[in-house]
Amino acid sequence: MPDPENPPPVTSGLLSRTRVVLVETSHPGNIGAAARAMKTMGLRQLVLVRPRLFPSAEATARASGADDLLQAAVVVESLEAAIADCGLVLGTTARMRHLEWPVFAPREAAAWTLAQPTSGDVALVFGREQSGLANEELALCQRAIRIPTAPDFSSLNLGQAVQICAYEFRLAALGDAVPPPVEEDPLATPAELAALVEHAKRAMATVDYYDPARPKLLPVRLQRLVARPGLARSEVQILRGFLTGVEKLADGTLATRRKRDIGEE
Numbered sequence: 001m002p003d004p005e006n007p008p009p010v011t012s013g014l015l016s017r018t019r020v021v022l023v024e025t026s027h028p029g030n031i032g033a034a035a036r037a038m039k040t041m042g043l044r045q046l047v048l049v050r051p052r053l054f055p056s057a058e059a060t061a062r063a064s065g066a067d068d069l070l071q072a073a074v075v076v077e078s079l080e081a082a083i084a085d086c087g088l089v090l091g092t093t094a095r096m097r098h099l100e101w102p103v104f105a106p107r108e109a110a111a112w113t114l115a116q117p118t119s120g121d122v123a124l125v126f127g128r129e130q131s132g133l134a135n136e137e138l139a140l141c142q143r144a145i146r147i148p149t150a151p152d153f154s155s156l157n158l159g160q161a162v163q164i165c166a167y168e169f170r171l172a173a174l175g176d177a178v179p180p181p182v183e184e185d186p187l188a189t190p191a192e193l194a195a196l197v198e199h200a201k202r203a204m205a206t207v208d209y210y211d212p213a214r215p216k217l218l219p220v221r222l223q224r225l226v227a228r229p230g231l232a233r234s235e236v237q238i239l240r241g242f243l244t245g246v247e248k249l250a251d252g253t254l255a256t257r258r259k260r261d262i263g264e265e
């Protein structure tokens with residue numbers, strides 16, 4: 001039996017690197033409720049994108065002692081700024097939407113996050129009380145989270161949605177995680193990403209965009225680009241197919257030009 005006085009240490013660091021991002025919250029009370037939900041679960045980083053009213057006495061009241069999180073909250077002007085330095089971004093939505101990537105339940109999302117090969121910060125993004133997150137905002141997220149609900153009543157109060165997600169992240173961080181879900185479209189492996197970088201460099205050299213004799217920062221930047229988490233194997237295949245097409249086209253064009261130069265045409 002776990003001893004409630006001596007809980008096991010949180011070893012994954014997941015809680016300290018997970019931030020909650022609230023986008024354009026209308027009711028300051030919900031910001032306070034979110035802070036309270038976070039603090040009970042050991043999350044500390046709160047980022048507010050254009051809150052209607054903050055700081056506010058109502059937020060402080062609803063935080064019920066989690067006002068240290070409110071004081072440390074960072075207010076930014078855009079979702080892009082809120083997530084700029086995050087390795088993983090997960091957006092929450094109450095609606096069933098057609099999205100290009102899987103929609104996880106919070107439990108699966110926490111297990112998936114823990115299984116990703118990144119130690120960077122993780123953003124959990126929550127939308128507006130009235131309208132949630134826009135599709136363009138969800139498109140900035142690598143995965144979506146939907147809290148399973150009764151089919152005809154899917155919209156939770158913002159603070160309660162934060163509570164449920166934070167709780168599942170806490171369980172996962174404490175090592176009580178379910179196995180990560182099997183993804184239909186698996187992430188590319190490091191070897192596949194390295195092959196993509198090599199292919200891109202080759203194709204870029206063929207079209208004179210890149211000079212291997214004077215590489216400058218391009219190889220490093222390419223590596224950094226593909227190392228951003230979330231690139232699926234199928235996406236790497238699309239890019240490589242495209243690069244092969246560019247190479248073929250360039251080869252054909254160059255061959256024609258060479259023939260012309262030596263008078264064969």
Ligand code: SAH
Nearest residue numbers: 092093094126127130132146147155156161
């Ligand atoms: N009417 C809005 C609901 C907004 S509720 C809509 O259609 O999207 C405010 C926020 O709480 C949502 O943007 C989301 O971040 C969170 N939320 C509420 N219910 C949720 C659910 N079932 N699953 C995941 N997040 C939920």
